[in-house]
Amino acid sequence: xxxxxxxxxxxxxxxxxxxxxxxxxxxxxxxxxxxxxxxxxxxxxxxxxxxxxxxxxxxxxxxxxxxxxxxxxxxxxxxxxxxxxxxxxxxxxxxxxxxxxxxxxxxxxxxxxxxxxxxxxxxxxxxxxxxxxxxxxxxxxxxxxxxxxxxxxxxxxxxxxxxxxxxxxxxxxxxxxxxxxxxxxxxxxxxxxxxxxxxxxxxxxxxxxxxxxxxxxxxxxxxxxxxxxxxxxxxxxxxxxxxxxxxxxxxxxxxxxxxxxxxxxxxxxxxxxxxxxxxxxxxxxxxxxxxxxxxxxx
Amino acid sequence: xxxxxxxxxxxxxxxxxxxxxxxxxxxxxxxxxxxxxxxxxxxxxxxxxxxxxxxxxxxxxxxxxxxxxxxxxxxxxxxxxxxxxxxxxxxxxxxxxxxxxxxxxxxxxxxxxxxxxxxxxxxxxxxxxxxxxxxxxxxxxxxxxxxxxxxxxxxxxxxxxxxxxxxxxxxxxxxxxxxxxxxxxxxxxxxxxxxxxxxxxxxxxxxxxxxxxxxxxxxxxxxxxxxxxxxxxxxxxxxxxxxxxxxxxxxxxxxxxxxxxxxxxxxxxxxxxxxxxxxxxxxxxxxxxxxxxxxxxxxxxxxxxxxxxxxxxxxxxxxxxxxxxxxxxxxxxxxxxxxxxxxxxxxxxxxxxxxxxxxxxxxxxxxxxxxxxxxxxxxxxxxxxxxxxxxxxxxxxxxxxxxxxxxxxx
Numbered sequence: 001x002x003x004x005x006x007x008x009x010x011x012x013x014x015x016x017x018x019x020x021x022x023x024x025x026x027x028x029x030x031x032x033x034x035x036x037x038x039x040x041x042x043x044x045x046x047x048x049x050x051x052x053x054x055x056x057x058x059x060x061x062x063x064x065x066x067x068x069x070x071x072x073x074x075x076x077x078x079x080x081x082x083x084x085x086x087x088x089x090x091x092x093x094x095x096x097x098x099x100x101x102x103x104x105x106x107x108x109x110x111x112x113x114x115x116x117x118x119x120x121x122x123x124x125x126x127x128x129x130x131x132x133x134x135x136x137x138x139x140x141x142x143x144x145x146x147x148x149x150x151x152x153x154x155x156x157x158x159x160x161x162x163x164x165x166x167x168x169x170x171x172x173x174x175x176x177x178x179x180x181x182x183x184x185x186x187x188x189x190x191x192x193x194x195x196x197x198x199x200x201x202x203x204x205x206x207x208x209x210x211x212x213x214x215x216x217x218x219x220x221x222x223x224x225x226x227x228x229x230x231x232x233x234x235x236x237x238x239x240x241x242x243x244x245x246x247x248x249x250x251x252x253x254x255x256x257x258x259x260x261x262x263x264x265x266x267x268x269x270x271x272x273x274x275x276x277x278x279x280x281x282x283x284x285x286x287x288x289x290x291x292x293x294x295x296x297x298x
Numbered sequence: 299x300x301x302x303x304x305x306x307x308x309x310x311x312x313x314x315x316x317x318x319x320x321x322x323x324x325x326x327x328x329x330x331x332x333x334x335x336x337x338x339x340x341x342x343x344x345x346x347x348x349x350x351x352x353x354x355x356x357x358x359x360x361x362x363x364x365x366x367x368x369x370x371x372x373x374x375x376x377x378x379x380x381x382x383x384x385x386x387x388x389x390x391x392x393x394x395x396x397x398x399x400x401x402x403x404x405x406x407x408x409x410x411x412x413x414x415x416x417x418x419x420x421x422x423x424x425x426x427x428x429x430x431x432x433x434x435x436x437x438x439x440x441x442x443x444x445x446x447x448x449x450x451x452x453x454x455x456x457x458x459x460x461x462x463x464x465x466x467x468x469x470x471x472x473x474x475x476x477x478x479x480x481x482x483x484x485x486x487x488x489x490x491x492x493x494x495x496x497x498x499x500x501x502x503x504x505x506x507x508x509x510x511x512x513x514x515x516x517x518x519x520x521x522x523x524x525x526x527x528x529x530x531x532x533x534x535x536x537x538x539x540x541x542x543x544x545x546x547x548x549x550x551x552x553x554x555x556x557x558x559x560x561x562x563x564x565x566x567x568x569x570x571x572x573x574x575x576x577x578x579x580x581x582x583x584x585x586x587x588x589x590x591x592x593x594x595x596x597x598x599x600x601x602x603x604x605x606x607x608x609x610x611x612x613x614x615x616x617x618x619x620x621x622x623x624x625x626x627x628x629x630x631x632x633x634x635x636x637x638x639x640x641x642x643x644x645x646x647x648x649x650x651x652x653x654x655x656x657x658x659x660x661x662x663x664x665x666x667x668x669x670x671x672x673x674x675x676x677x678x679x680x681x682x683x684x685x686x687x688x689x690x691x692x693x694x695x696x697x698x699x700x701x702x703x704x705x706x707x708x
């Protein structure tokens with residue numbers, strides 16, 4: 001078991017003929033279950049790393065059983081790519097592209113919600129489930145086992161780099177991950193931490209979740225409310241970075257676009273307080289993750 | 299997000315048939331005087347800076363006659379508002395106010411929809427109105443796919459107690475404002491105050507327009523406006539501009555962001571976005587004093603690493619270098635090592651008396667380790683954590699500078 005991606009994922013890559021997308025196609029093929037098809041309008045009939053390319057999603061779906069899409073098209077084309085995937089009954093869409101116009105993202109998220117489609121990203125590095133040997137996106141690069149080994153800890157992070165580093169900390173503590181999710185660095189994203197908690201709650205493999213957080217958004221406040229209401233009962237270990245930003249003038253953006261402090265919303269100190277009150281394990285130092293995991297899981 | 303200066307925002311509203319006060323932007327007190335005479339007194343002088351709360355900062359002046367206008371304009375041109383020097387001011391016709399209202403459209407990131415906020419009171423912060431008088435504020439979410447239903451505009455202002463001609467006018471204005479918001483990929487379009495003049499005409503007296511930088515490619519009208527970035531709380535320093543130039547030389551390979559702090563003695567060369575936040579906290583907690591903030595990542599070429607490293611070290615007072623990243627899957631550590639060691643060599647840095655701590659793990663790190671060690675630099679990869687690396691940096695500063703902990707006191 002795992003969440004979002006597993007052995008049943010039948011993946012199609014939208015924009016597969018691009019430089020980065022072709023590279024990722026190879027990385028994914030090397031790691032686990034095959035990438036089934038790719039889409040690039042005008043390139044139908046070609047192949048990338050042995051994966052057949054189609055002009056349209058409709059054609060790809062006529063030829064293959066597909067349920068998961070990885071979106072690698074340029075910012076201006078993402079909205080159309082997502083609508084095409086939704087119309088063709090793809091149920092999980094991971095958007096790697098960053099810098100998508102916000103008005104387009106609003107439409108993407110609205111359409112996904114109305115059609116019961118799960119969107120991860122924009123600006124996600126990927127999702128990986130090591131016990132199923134399955135990943136979508138560049139996550140882990142060509143040395144996946146360095147950070148991601150099978151285990152019982154779920155990892156959620158806005159930062160792609162910290163998805164890897166946090167999963168590596170789990171490994172250093174002597175454990176592994178069930179699924180690690182890079183949710184994307186923007187404020188407008190398809191899968192907020194709170195929206196992933198029910199999946200981790202229902203996943204038998206997952207015994208605890210580590211959440212790496214940054215300033216800005218109400219994501220952690222929402223998680224705290226969700227735990228306090230009794231909906232998530234597994235241990236949640238939290239580390240909130242960016243305390244130094246509280247001493248800077250308002251409106252300063254550090255780290256990701258979402259890491260903006262507006263008034264009192266999104267302050268690391270208040271996020272920590274809320275999570276602590278809700279019963280989460282809140283780390284003073286990032287290294288405390290190891291200590292907490294060893295206490296909880298042994 | 300990028301904030302468009304007020305006069306440019308107003309020109310855009312004018313094109314959408316929203317009434318704005320008669321006015322003109324000027325570059326010196328003489329021009330201000332001429333403009334005021336042409337417009338007729340009283341006039342309002344407003345500093346054109348990409349920052350809010352100008353009224354509270356004294357950057358908006360009401361001027362009644364020709365004798366005051368030069369003097370007041372001169373005062374504004376000598377001001378800094380939120381650290382921004384005043385280079386332009388807007389000279390505007392004073393509008394006779396019967397009533398001040400509020401109207402804005404923004405992206406509600408929690409509901410993930412555009413939201414229209416209107417109030418029968420204006421001129422002060424909407425948060426304040428909302429707190430004191432929640433009944434006087436209407437908040438309506440709009441489907442991101444649809445255009446603005448005109449009946450919604452009527453509903454909003456009718457609920458706020460408006461009738462007759464003013465109601466119809468306010469409703470029509472709300473539709474136009476929403477169309478402007480959508481057409482220009484705005485993230486915020488706020489009119490505060492929206493003034494009802496003595497003769498019952500609605501005038502957009504103060505306008506804040508923030509547009510989405512990611513959508514500039516499809517906004518030909520905004521291309522010439524040069525929106526001021528909201529990333530900083532003050533204009534960029536010389537060193538920051540230099541770092542932007544280094545990044546732009548090869549804009550598609552790797553990113554390098556640099557923000558200078560007042561004081562500090564440790565050059566901070568870290569990444570990516572999340573790890574930098576963590577490392578900054580950890581370094582400060584260990585007693586270190588970073589001289590800057592940075593985010594370096596995405597596999598930058600050697601020259602970018604070299605230029606950035608030189609820039610970080612060149613800041614006055616920098617006496618050590620902290621180089622650390624999360625475990626990366628794409629940044630090539632050997633390339634980083636070559637850029638950094640070349641910069642240190644070029645700056646004649648003696649690493650036995652200038653503390654350098656490296657924590658770099660990822661692609662080609664075995665070769666990177668060799669390059670660092672050959673240059674006499676202590677290398678760490680995934681043998682230590684990020685937190686341990688930050689502690690090591692602070693410890694090394696204390697070791698090389700025995701009075702390090704006392705520096706901060708003077």
